[in-house]
Amino acid sequence: MKKKLLLTFLTICILSCSKPKEGFTIKANINGLKDSTMVYLFNGDTWNMIDSTIVLNNKFAFAGKLNDPVPISFITKEHEIYPDFWLENKEIEINASIEPLSEKDINFNKLSIGSKTNEVALRYKELTDPIHDNRGREYQKISKKIITKEEFDTYADKNFDTIKKVSLQFFLENPNNYFSIYEILNFRKVFPKESSQEYFNLLSDKMKNSSYGKKLDTFLSTKPLEEGDDFVDIVAENLKGETIKLSDYKGKVILLDFWAGWCVPCVKQIKEEFPTIIEKYKNENFQIVSFSFDVERSRWENASKKLQLSWPDFSNLLRMGSNPVALNYSLEQIPTSFIISEEGKILKRVEYEDNLEEELDKVFNIKE
Template sequence: MKRLLLIAIFLSPLSLLAQFSFVIKGFGKAYNDGDKIFLTYRQGDRLVEDSTVVKNRSFKFKGTFATKVRGYLSRNDNPRFALDLSDSFYIYIDSGQISLTSPDTLNNTLISGTPLNDDYAKLNNALKPVAEKRKKLKDLNQLSTEELKDTAFVNSIKANAVDAYYEAFPIQFKFINEHPNSYVSLLTLAEMARSSKYIPQVAQSFAKLSSTLKKMPEARKIAATIIESKKISEGMIAKDFTQNDVNGDAVTLSSYQNKYVLVDFWASWCLPCREENPNVLAVYEKYKTKNFVVLSVSVDTDKDKWINAIKEDRLPWVQVSDLKKQNEAAKVYGVTTIPANLLIDPSGKVIAKDLKGKALREKLAELLDDK
């Protein structure tokens, strides 16, 4: 399970705010006496870290907080030092007793006991079919050496993972729209806003959130993302830009006029980007003789890491970057999250935005399969 990231909430000094108490009680059939459970959550700009030891397959935490936040539990992996948390679970720090039970590990926890965690349980239950489907997908980390040599096989696994990821979005939108007063909805929407593909739907759900939630820092970030996304829309003429390729030669977007151009924003450090690269490579190889090109814009600042990622992912098309902290082309197109892309037709008009996985393959098939 990839390392979990907390969303920081900036508050006035905690000493000036009321303190509330919580109790967390957990039980897992696969827990062993002596297992260490770590609890991590944020209060303002302070990271709260606690730990306890499993006894009789159970553990318990007691604590206080000034504001409700999301944190997480991890078993036997100290999040301060671990690169990956193999057994972990999100939890909402909420007033009252929070109960967690599991047939095996933290990863499969059932949670209840407070309003926020009850909401979180409802969302998890709705997402269960998608979660079960994801479990059946092959794990790249468990492939044999021979299987890893089969590039087509590996790329198909990555493409399936991307498709499965987006299957959760309609379910999450439904939950958010039905729970406009829940902090769970706000944090879920904040995560979904990182996928530029769904910004129009994010905007619709954001409008339905309560006024109280809209005043929170996470909401302000979502609002800013929505505003930036409107810098370019389908039907507009693509804005020109020039950046240097890996050899330092200037490349201008308009030099690709009279072609279908996929402008792809990515970075070497962006795992979702790297997972989407095989999908882009597949459509490039299929349609490169049918008036289709890819122009990738990296938001990297480290040239060596950028070039190494290009080599590792075997990307044969033109790659450009200005290597600035805020890429100028990304700013022009209102790109606040990656991966992001736009598809431009031979007349220079933007005809689609943020096509990933299956959606990209279907759109190009619609445009180019008969050519």
């Protein structure tokens, strides 16, 4: 046991003392975490684990280097520390107890010291929290029969309009920081494109060339795909690690299916509709190609095997909200499919509520 604790202590010391030049260090002291607990550093933007370490005497540490600041949180097997805080290439100190950190409404940004991005995030949160709280109080009135569901919906629409107005004003007044540009990306389908362009024009060259700035630029410069447009090529890997291109299948009518293993309607559609489609059009010049927005390879692999996907299925394992593929295809929800002609033209965008088989019948001139 002594050897194990010594090894643990040495590991933490190495992490604490090996700060890369211009990198970050996190030094956390969180009462209530047991010795040898594994702590994972979770990237809230990509939904991937950045690193892991172990606890000794309530303390743990991380060190590394980021290209751009990211929202992160800590996860253990026993506790999920819900709130994100912004990690940047600075020395971050955190002192707290595990009980409040496990509550969903805790403001973790207040407990971390050293991140300038957090200061902006805190000011925004303090500005918008009262608006969100008002919505919550109104919602509680439904169960007490003080207001009807219809009356709440009317209030909620007005409340959301207030959130949009207040948020946009805040971002325009506080443009050159990573929190604002990250949130502008999250609001990209809510704000008029002209407003997002106005915000982008305020950015410094450094911010425009950041990973978030490039994504926003892609969104602003990308015209939503319409019928008759050329498809945008996608390059990613399948589960075997082989590089797949959507353009590899040009020359056939392609059903480009966007899905994920965590998406219940996606799984339902593939399970219930795709077998019929495959059988019905087996003699046609037809190819299904699926692109997954899973971020966990294991979840993608398990779902693909369970569904017995026998057609090309690839992914870049990036979160849908910040995925360039989602930006290029103007995706806000899945399942969504695109029917692409043999010449590579977009024939139809098919949402989940649409009749996919009926749309394919039109392409192949099949009449029931």
